[in-house]
Amino acid sequence: MGVYISEVTFQDWSGPLLKLGSALDLALAERNLPLFMPEPRAPDRVFEEKLIPSMEGFADLFGPAQEESLDWDMVIPIDFAGSIVLPVPSSHSGITTIRSAHRLLEATRSLADRIGLPAEVPIEPTNLALTSWSLHAERPDGPAGLGRDRLDAVFYIAVFLRAAERSIQHDCAIQVT
Template identity: 40%
Template sequence: MRGSGQSFEEKLVPSMKSFLTLCGAHLSGAETDTLCDWTVLVPVSLDEEIELPVESSYSDDTVIAGAPQVLAIARKLATAVALPPEVPEMCDNLDLTMWFLDGEAEKLSATRPGPWSEDLDAAFYVALYLRAAQHSLRRECPLMYS
């Protein structure tokens, strides 16, 4: 059921360039790495990422990050861009992708402009990492980047 938050799948369609610029402006290099470099997100706190010499979909290694750490970093960015509460929270398959790419975000930006609406591609990735970490913790399940 859409909006139930039972599953989490999104398509990384927008360019990440402006999102990485946003990270550079608001996060340390280590925070950016924690937020962006994981291939498996687990619902437990980790003192540091765990790197395994196991091939993943996009890398020769698998990097495991803790959702609590990713959530804290994603919240910093969500605050920096004033991400609106209307961004889908209980996401299911492609909810964020459709909200940002099918016009809902653009409609909201016309009536509730803010830093988030100045760059919808960057806002998409802020929402993506925020909602992924929330989902992992809420459902107590790992997420795989594939």
């Protein structure tokens, strides 16, 4: 078990997440935003990562404005400010908080630029590639001499960055389960 960040497929959206999708459509329409519906496709590889390391070092890198972008149950490839909170249970609470993948991308890209991601970090990860990299990575050597705490922060920056990129590039939702 554990906590995962994973791509939402069309089958998920039209099955177990149907109630969430309907509530999201109403909320997007109220904001005069386009409706969201993933295209039916059969991806041979999907984005999925297990959140194993501590998030402490990662959360410490964010300022108050950026920290808000971490509070979500799902991101979608529609650009909007703030969050959409729906009265539909998520995996971890009685509500579902949805944010823009575009805003998450902005926040995490600035962090990635600031700390520099090691060259070995997978660029288009699927099937737990970042999780595997993190578990097997030696401490990146560099001017800062990254230790385990810093490596954990790099892992989360990479996961959130790649999740936002995947959502936008593949027109899909990414959820925490």
